[in-house]
Every structure is written in structure tokens, then in C-alpha cells.
Amino acid sequence: MSEDQYEFCLHCQSRVDISFMEMGLRITAKILTCPNCGIVAAVRVPSAKSKVPNLVSSIPNLVEPRRRKSTMFENLNARFRRVLVSLIAAVFVAAVLRHVLHVYGYISREDIRTGSLIALALAVLFYLAIPAITRRR
Secondary structure, X not given: OOHHHHHEOOOOOXXXXXXXXXXXXXXXXXXXXXXXXXXXXXXXXXXXXXXXXXXXXXXXXXXXXXXXXXXXXXXHHHHHHHHHHHHHHHHHHHHHHHHHHHHOOOOOHHHHHHHHHHHHHHHHHHHHHHHHHHHHO
């Protein structure tokens, strides 16, 4: 996204003024105001990436920067890809662990299978118990 897109107000198309600039270790942001209509916009400098709450996130962005909105299918595809990659990584890690335990740990396949089923049952019980524990607090 180029910085030239933020030089004009999207409402009245007049040139905006930089009224405040916040600079930090992890973020740089500009507060832009339109002299004609008085609309205020908080804009991150495109090179800055941070998830830390700051001045930009505390001021509502009344003038939206021109960018393409992602569609529902793009979001669904991204989620599907993440789940698929996580599943492939989990299967790979399980295969490596089973191989290492069987070859180098001298543990039989049946013992590995029994231990993994017990660990799976404990993990499911722990996952189901977390909401009950957090509701008590």
C-alpha cells in the first residue's frame, strides 16, 4: 500500500494535514486531519508491524484506507490451509516420535499404542475440564 493514498481525504478529496505523529520502538503512526471536513484518521506507517495496543488502535478510524476487503471464501481458504498444515505437521511429529521410541527406546508397538491412547484420553479430559475450572474463578 503506497503512502500517497493517505494524502487525500476520502470524503472531500482535499489534502490532509498530519496533526500528530507517534513514534515508538515497534510502531510509527500518523494522526491525519482534514482541514475542510474535520475528519480524523489514524494511520499506521506501512513499514511498521506490531500487535501492541497504542494510539492508533485507541482512536476510531473514521476514514478507511483504500484497500481490498477479503472475502469469506478467502478467509475460509486460509483457515483450511492452516488446519491442513497443522494436521500434516502433527502426523509427521507422531511418526517421528513413534519411530524414535520403537527403534532407540526399545519399546514395542503395542506399548506405544496403549500409551498414546491413554495420553489421548487424558488430553480430552483436560480439554473438557478447562471451561469448568475457568468458570469457577
